[in-house]
Amino acid sequence: MDDNANANGDTDNSEKLPNSSQQNPFTVPYEDVVLSTEPVKPISPKPSYSIRFVFLTIVFVAFSSAIAYGLFNEQQKAGRYIVKKTDTNKKTITNVSDTDAEINEPDETSVDDSALALSVRHRITIGASHVCALNADDELYCWGKNWAGQLGNGYTGYSITRGVVDVSNLNDEKIVDLGSGNSFSCLLTDAGKVYCWGDNGSGEVGDGSNTLESRTANYVTRPTAIKTDGELGGKKIIGLHVGYATACGLAADSTVYCWGYGQNGDIGNGADVNSSVPKAVDLSKDLFGKKIETISNGGSACVITSDKALYCWGSNRSGQLGGDFSGQYSNLPISLSSSGGLAGKNITMINGGNFDNCAITSEKQTICWGGGSSQSRTPSPVSIGTQDVVMVTSGAGHTCALSADSKVFCWGFNITGELGNNSKTESKTPVQVDDTGVLQGKTITTIATGARTSCAMDDQNRIYCWGDNDSGQLGSLTDDYSSTPVEVSLPD
Helix, strand or coil: CCCCECCCCCECCCCCCCCCCCCCCCCCCCCCCCCCCCCCCCCCCCCCCCHHHHHHHHHHHHHHHHHHHHHHHHHHHCCCCCCCECCCCCECCCCCCCCCCCCCCCCCCCCCHHHHHHCCCCCEEECCCEEEEECCCCCEEEEECCCCCCCCCCCCCCCCCCEECCCHHHCCCCEEEEEECCCEEEEEECCCCEEEEEECCCCCCCCCCECCCCECCCEEEEEEECCCCCCCCCCCEEEEEECCCEEEEEECCCCEEEEECCCCCCCCCCCCCCEEEEEECCCCCCCCCCCEEEECCCCCEEEEECCCCEEEEEECCCCCCCCCCCCCEEEEEEECCCCHHHCCCCEEEEEECCCEEEEEECCCCEEEEECCCCCEEEEEEECCCCCCEEEEEECCCEEEEEECCCCEEEEECCCCCCCCCCCCCCEEEEEECCCCCCCCCCCEEEEEECCCEEEEEECCCCEEEEECCCCCCCCCCCCCCEEEEEECCCCC
């Protein structure tokens, strides 16, 4: 196929960037306009001159307070709304256990429990310049840049403060998965529902509020449910993918639905247009008859089938779709199972960044391809430490991996210390993140990467971040970057 052709054979040389940015993905969309976050002062009522009314009001308030206090105590006894603290008086983040994270089991013809386990393990997520994390008390915190409501607290405007996300729309559903794109985030609940917030310039929120005909909501400041009628048809979602400006959900019946930016085939339905509502990915070609078990959490939209084969769609400007595909993008899923180092391999995990993808095989081998940290269109093995790799994740130009012995390795660009090895020198090969400081003696259980920021969580539920901090991504209440990990302190 012509190098300038897309999946349909059209010759469009220029790959299109999302409307919300129209710039290099390394450059984070930014607006200096700060909307006031000052609460509106209530209008004071005129004083009452009735002693009887005042007396009755005092009695009513006291009675109501007693009831509320009793209910609050009951909630405390039930383990809710209690913030766990370490000896250093810092809030802790806890991974959701397999039991706690389990979504209601689908019917026998849908995805099995093993697939579900692969799609509910992301407790930290990083966008271009914002970070979100879920703690043990079902409280979701976000910090960093907030120009489009990425922090989910109902406000917009530059902010490096960390705060609780307004999850009032969730109706007490339990959050089981998180994902962040460039300037938006989404979450998945145990009810199989997806909620998104932040930049909505290309329909990323998925609630139908931003269309080509009516741009009524260019950003959404609180988690909002995606539209569940239409093609999604009320199906339960069990897996979540959040890319640069596109999000997708894997349904319990092994179908996939995407929304947001689609002009590089990101929706996967054969069209090249944005969608502000979920659209069904076309599974009638390479994926015909296949059972999808899991979906990538970031980067390109990719799925793994029950026979451990890999299929992806969307942008290919940096070779994200492998060396066997020469088009600028594909608007339909294509197989990567015979491409380079992926040939003959059983894929168990897939993740990616803005320019590349990385997969883990059943032999715990890491294989990466694309631009960014990979710099190769052909999927090739990456040698990482001496132990098996259990997790891999990519940012805009760097990739990090977690080994079985709890070591973190990163490689790629190192503009603001995102490799975490106490330097700003880029590396084409994995280097170990410095573990002589706050990581000394810690057992790391999960990692996450953003544009130029990386984070890790240990088995005591503490968060550590390093790299870019121009918007407070490191949670340090400053804008100084760090080339070594620093501990994130959540507010009391």
